[in-house]
Amino acid sequence: MKKRDFLKSALMAGAAVMLATQVMAQDKIKIGFSQGTMNHPWRVAMVEGNKAYAAENLPDVKLIVTDGQNESSKQVTDVESLMAQGIKVLMISPLTADALTPVVADAMAAGIKVVSLDRKVNTDVTVHVGAENTPIGVAAGKFIAEKLNGTGKVIELQGTGGASVTTDRHDGFTAALEGTNVEIVAAQNCDFLRENAVKFMEDQLQRFGPGQIQAVYAHNDEMALGAIQALEAVGRLDEVIVVGIDGQNTAFDAIKEGKMAATFVYPYVAPEGMEIAYKVAKGEAVDPIIILPGKQVDASNVDEMLGKGF
């Protein structure tokens, strides 16, 4: 019984403190940020970048961040939860387009402004911010076709199935390869994760012996680095060129060391996401689609990019 009483008083004390802070936060603008997953440094950079910007520059904003933990149904629940807390603006980076569309449509219908970051949903939102992935896919395709002199075999490591990012990076790439003799001999959804890429590559390198693969196109740097790991393990890195996307510092280092051929800087939408969400919350006019510029980084310009990624 004594333990119970102590527990009760501790809870009450904690509750009192919480209540006090809640009351003080009442008059701030509530903005919700639903992130799809935090299992990747790019996503962490997006969240931390926007949080830091809000903490430093926007004292009248209460930013509530949720993590979908790589499950669409969890992210849908997160958005519902944010809506119940009375947010004015919803920032969302949806895991997949279809699964999050109904709940985003609900938010828009309820008068909540929605800013989609990086990935899109299949319904109208107030503003979409992100880099364009199709041109990146095309640029990657052109780069590989040139390096291979128009003939060769490529392995494609794809991102999360059902995400607009993945579709665009794939479509752009295949479009650029049309008319060349470069063909994709194997492709797999590795969910943007390094471990998945390593496993898949190890098996493919058994399936395709030495000299049978000339290039690897990974939808992000983590997977590209995984491919490099697998290639190094069997000593075949020098006969395969590896291309990634994102612009991670570790990728820049790999390019400098000659292990990776190129990457494409893909802005992680921070602090732009927070800036735009704030403008939208204040009722300012904002373009419905804001495209952030990307950049090709290879051996020729990697020196100026070292350390500037995430």
Next chain:
Amino acid sequence: MAAPDRMTETAGRKFFIGLPRGAGLVWVLIGLCILATFLSPSFLNPVNVTNVLRQVALFGIVSVGMTFVILTKGIDLSVGSILGVCSVTTALLLVAGWTMPAVVAAVLVIGVLMGAVNGLGITLGGIPPFIMTLGMMVMGRGLALTLANGQPVSIGGRAAEFMWLGRGAALGLPVPVWIFAIVAGVAIYVLRYTTYGRQIYAVGSNAEAAHLSGINVGLVTFSVYMISGFLASLTALIFVSRLTVGEPTAGTGIELEAIAITVIGGTSLFGGEGGILGTIIGAGILAILANIMNLLGISPFTQQIVKGAIIIGAALYEMLGKRRSRH
């Protein structure tokens, strides 16, 4: 000393069959609600309450199936994968133009069949439930990914007519909550007032004795896995309706959630003890806990630590309770 204690315990138990720890759990639930009200002004917001109820329902349906299985001293690790296979199948059949009733029937049958495979392996094959359902979990996920070609399957134009299951509401409550209420109600009735229900408890507490008393242990065991599979497929239908996609990865990890809910609710992993009432409260406790932590903006990583601690705490509490009653 032992006799009077046991009598009061039994009297308390009779009132709360399915809550071996007596009313303790209910107080925890009520306590959490009161705490939540103090901690966040948004908690009692009707939209929030609806959200919490919906969460209870979504996890609760699978947890009811898990309770049946755990009561027989078994475990079903494959419910997540069954959910995945059924999600993908639902989407594929809808896209192929099947009528809604046909899709629902077909998917429920698939869930039952997958559960039956589990049951056969465990009863006829003599494979321990952990291993059998683990194998089914791995196979099932592979099957789901194969059927879906690794991508979520959108139900496209059929979304509008299929919406009501996961996103509709009746009398102010979401449809999934009604479905859970019916499922739980039927389950409580079966476990408390039917011979079959009694047989489940008997098999769980002492299979040998149950066998010697003429109960067909194999049949009872086989049946609970079919029930678990059925409820997993039912949840899959709701998921697809809610998300408008059949994801091959749907339900990943839900088996652990269901086990946690069942155990926190007081059903013993050693079989023969517990019930649906506890499971409902367990689902409520975990849902409210997650909700409070979300409303307070607690980092999702911290939330996981807290959740794990609660699960261990609940199990410890049960173990201590067992030790006390032995004196």
